Amino acid sequence: MAWDFETDPEVQRELDWVEEFVRDEVEPVDQVIEHAWNTRDPRRNALIKPLQERVRERELWACHLGPELGGKGYGQLRLALLNEKLGRTHSGPVVFGCQAPDSGNAEILAHYGSDFQKKTYLEPLIEGDIVSSFSMTEPHGGSDPTGFRTTAVLDGDSWVINGEKWFSSHALFAEFLIVMAVTEPDAAPHERMSMFVVPADAPGVERVRDVSVWGHEEPVGTHQYLRYTDVRVPAENLLGRRGEGFAVAQTRLGGGRIHHAMRTVGLVQRAFELMKRRAVSRTTKGARLADKQLVQEMIADSWIQIEQFRLLVLRTAWKIDKHDDYRAVRADIAAVKAAMPKVLLDVSSRAIQIHGSLGISKELPFGKWVMESFHMGLADGATEVHKTNLAKALVRSTTPDDGLFPPYIGPELTREALGRYSELLAEADEVDPGGAA
Numbered sequence: 001m002a003w004d005f006e007t008d009p010e011v012q013r014e015l016d017w018v019e020e021f022v023r024d025e026v027e028p029v030d031q032v033i034e035h036a037w038n039t040r041d042p043r044r045n046a047l048i049k050p051l052q053e054r055v056r057e058r059e060l061w062a063c064h065l066g067p068e069l070g071g072k073g074y075g076q077l078r079l080a081l082l083n084e085k086l087g088r089t090h091s092g093p094v095v096f097g098c099q100a101p102d103s104g105n106a107e108i109l110a111h112y113g114s115d116f117q118k119k120t121y122l123e124p125l126i127e128g129d130i131v132s133s134f135s136m137t138e139p140h141g142g143s144d145p146t147g148f149r150t151t152a153v154l155d156g157d158s159w160v161i162n163g164e165k166w167f168s169s170h171a172l173f174a175e176f177l178i179v180m181a182v183t184e185p186d187a188a189p190h191e192r193m194s195m196f197v198v199p200a201d202a203p204g205v206e207r208v209r210d211v212s213v214w215g216h217e218e219p220v221g222t223h224q225y226l227r228y229t230d231v232r233v234p235a236e237n238l239l240g241r242r243g244e245g246f247a248v249a250q251t252r253l254g255g256g257r258i259h260h261a262m263r264t265v266g267l268v269q270r271a272f273e274l275m276k277r278r279a280v281s282r283t284t285k286g287a288r289l290a291d292k293q294l295v296q297e298m299i300a301d302s303w304i305q306i307e308q309f310r311l312l313v314l315r316t317a318w319k320i321d322k323h324d325d326y327r328a329v330r331a332d333i334a335a336v337k338a339a340m341p342k343v344l345l346d347v348s349s350r351a352i353q354i355h356g357s358l359g360i361s362k363e364l365p366f367g368k369w370v371m372e373s374f375h376m377g378l379a380d381g382a383t384e385v386h387k388t389n390l391a392k393a394l395v396r397s398t399t400p401d402d403g404l405f406p407p408y409i410g411p412e413l414t415r416e417a418l419g420r421y422s423e424l425l426a427e428a429d430e431v432d433p434g435g436a437a
C-alpha cells in the first residue's frame with residue numbers, strides 16, 4: 001500500500017543542503033538588495049549571480065522545467081518540498097531559477113512560442129539573464145476577465161494592441177510582456193481573448209504609473225499600470241491559436257498558484273520558528289512567554305494551521321503529478337489558494353503579538369508578511385472567486401433530494417432500517433418478546 005509521509009533519503013539530503021544554503025547564503029542577501037528580479041542592478045547581480053552559479057553546480061537550477069529545457073523535470077511533489085525551503089526568503093526563488101511570474105511565462109513560451117521567441121526570450125529567461133511580466137489584469141476589473149477591453153487587431157502581418165493593463169508585476173524590469181487581449185469580440189466570452197508576447201520596449205508601451213504596495217519597501221513600485229497604444233507586434237507573436245487566451249493562461253496559472261502556496265508554507269514556517277524562539281527567550285512575571293497558556297494557544301493554533309495547510313499543499317501537488325494535468329486538480333488548487341492568505345495572516349499576526357512592540361516594529365518582517373497575506377489573497381485571483389469555484393466543483397456531482405424533508409432525517413432512516421431488518425427483528429421478538437424493553 002502506497003501511503004507515505006516520509007521523504008526518500010536521497011531527496012532529503014538535497015533538501016537539507018538547500019535549507020542550509022538558503023539560511024546561510026540567501027537570507028543575508030535579502031537584507032541588502034532592493035529587488036531580486038532587477039537584473040539591471042549591479043549590486044543585485046554581484047550577490048545573486050554567484051549564488052545562482054552554485055545552484056547550477058549542484059544541479060538544482062530551474063527544477064520545475066523538463067530536461068529538454070535544462071531543468072530536472074521535478075514533479076510537483078518534489079517541487080513542493082524544494083519551494084518550501086525557498087519560500088522563507090525573497091531572493092530564494094530567483095537564486096534557484098524558479099521565480100514567478102517567469103516560471104509560468106516560460107511554460108507558456110515552451111508550449112506555444114515560435115523558434116524565434118524561444119531563442120529570443122525563453123532561453124535568456126531560463127538562464128536567468130532576463131525577467132518577464134504577465135500583463136492580464138485591467139484597471140476596470142481583474143476578477144472577471146471576460147470584461148477585459150484591451151484589443152488586438154490583425155493588420156497585414158502585425159497585430160495592433162490597444163488598451164490598459166494594471167498590476168503587471170515586474171514590468172519595470174521585464175524584457176517582454178505576455179499580454180491578453182480581445183481578438184474575437186463576437187465569440188463566446190471565454191473564446192474572445194488571445195495571448196501575445198510583446199517586447200517591453202515596443203513603441204506604444206507606456207508606463208502610466210509604477211504602483212507600489214504596502215508590504216514591499218521598494219524605491220519604485222513594481223506593479224505597473226501600462227497603456228498600450230497602437231503597439232505593433234508580428235503576427236507570429238500570437239501564443240496559441242486565436243481565441244485560446246484563457247486556455248493559454250491556464251498553462252501558467254495552475255502551476256503559479258500551487259507554487260505560491262508551496263513557498264508560503266516556507267514563509268509561515270519561518271514566522272512560526274521565530275515565534276517559538278521568542279516565546280522561550282522572553283520572560284515576564286518570572287515565567288517564559290511559552291509557559292503562559294494564552295501564548296501556548298497561539299503556538300498550538302499556528303502549528304495546527306501550518307500542518308493542515310502543508311498537507312493540503314503536498315496532497316494537491318501529489319495529485320497534479322498523478323493526473324499530469326492541472327485542470328483535473330482545479331478544485332484542490334482553488335482550495336489551496338483560498339487557504340493560503342489566512343494561514344499567513346494568522347501566523348504572522350500571532351508572531352507580531354508574541355514579539356510585542358518589537359514584533360510590530362520594522363526591525364522584524366512580520367508586518368510585511370501580514371500585508372503579503374493580502375497580496376496572496378488577490379494575486380492570481382481573489383480568495384472569494386477561488387472559494388466559489390471550489391464550492392461549485394464540490395456540489396457539481398451531488399444530486400438534489402425531492403420532498404419537503406430530506407430522506408436522511410432520523411425518522412426516515414429508522415423507517416428504512418425497520419423495513420430492511422423486519423424479518424430478523426420479528427424472529428428476535430419471537431425468541432424474547434420483551435427483550436428490548
Ligand SMILES: Cc1cc2nc3c(=O)[nH]c(=O)nc-3n(C[C@H](O)[C@H](O)[C@H](O)COP(=O)(O)OP(=O)(O)OC[C@H]3O[C@@H](n4cnc5c(N)ncnc54)[C@H](O)[C@@H]3O)c2cc1C
Binds near residue numbers: 139213381385
Ligand atoms: C501582489 C499582486 C501581484 C499581482 N500581479 C499581477 C500580474 O503580474 N499580472 C496581472 O495581470 N495581475 C496581477 N495582479 C492582479 C490580480 O490578478 C488581481 O488583483 C485579481 O485578479 C483581482 O482583481 P482586482 O484587483 O481587479 O479586484 P476586483 O475584481 O475588483 O475584486 C475586488 C474584490 O471583490 C470581491 N469579488 C470579486 N469577484 C468576486 C466574486 N465572483 N465573488 C465574490 N466576491 C468577489 C473580492 O473580495 C475581490 O477581492 C496582482 C495582484 C497583486 C495583489
